[in-house]
Amino acid sequence: MLKSIKLAVLLATAISLEACASMNVFKDSASDPAANTAQPAAIAPSAPTTLSAADIKTLLTGKSWRWKSAKNSGVTLYASDGTSLVEVTGKGTTQGKWLAKNGQLCESFSPAPFLPQGMSLQCQPFTGSGGSYMNGPATFNLAS
Numbered sequence: 001m002l003k004s005i006k007l008a009v010l011l012a013t014a015i016s017l018e019a020c021a022s023m024n025v026f027k028d029s030a031s032d033p034a035a036n037t038a039q040p041a042a043i044a045p046s047a048p049t050t051l052s053a054a055d056i057k058t059l060l061t062g063k064s065w066r067w068k069s070a071k072n073s074g075v076t077l078y079a080s081d082g083t084s085l086v087e088v089t090g091k092g093t094t095q096g097k098w099l100a101k102n103g104q105l106c107e108s109f110s111p112a113p114f115l116p117q118g119m120s121l122q123c124q125p126f127t128g129s130g131g132s133y134m135n136g137p138a139t140f141n142l143a144s
Contacts, residue, residue, distance in 0.1 A: 049129045056100035056126050059133075064143040067135070075143050088114060100126070105135050 051059070060078040067074060074088040076096070084096040086109060094112035098105065106123040109115055124136030133140040 050103040050125060050127050053100040053102060053104075056103075056105055060098070060100070060105070066141045066143045067138050069138040094118075097121070103127075 061080045062078070064075050064077045067076060072088050072091070074086060074091075076087075077085045078098055079085075082097055082099055084098050084107070085093065086096050087093045091114035092112055094109050094115060096107055096109040098107045100106070101123070103125060104123040105126040106121050107119075108121040109119040111118040124138075125134075127134050128140070131142060
C-alpha cells in the first residue's frame with residue numbers, strides 16, 4: 001500500500017513538473033510553438049524630432065560631439081562664436097564654421113591634408129532627442 005502511495009505521489013509530481021516545464025514563465029502560456037502562432041505587434045519607430053535653430057545652437061555650443069558617417073568618424077567641438085575644431089579619426093584635424101538655421105546644422109571646413117579643397121557651407125537636417133541625434137545621415141552623440 002505504501003509503495004502504491006509513493007508511486008502515485010511520484011507520478012503526480014512528474015505530471016506537475018511536466019506541466020511547469022511546458023509553460024513560458026514570461027507569457028504564462030504553453031511553450032508549444034504551434035500554440036503561439038500570433039506574432040508580437042511591431043513597435044513603430046518614433047519619427048525623428050526636428051529641432052529649431054535655437055535648440056540646435058543650445059545643444060551644440062561649447063560641447064564636443066562624437067559623430068559617425070558612412071565614410072568617416074570623429075569628434076567636433078562647436079564654439080559659441082560659430083567656429084569648430086574637427087578631428088577626423090585616423091586622418092587629422094581641420095577647422096570649420098557652423099550655424100544653425102531652419103532645423104538644419106550648416107557646416108563648412110577649411111582645407112586639410114585629408115580634405116585638400118575644404119568644404120563649402122552645406123546644411124543638413126538636424127533631428128533627434130534624448131542624446132541621440134542625426135545630422136543628415138551622420139549620427140551625433142555627446143563626447144564624454
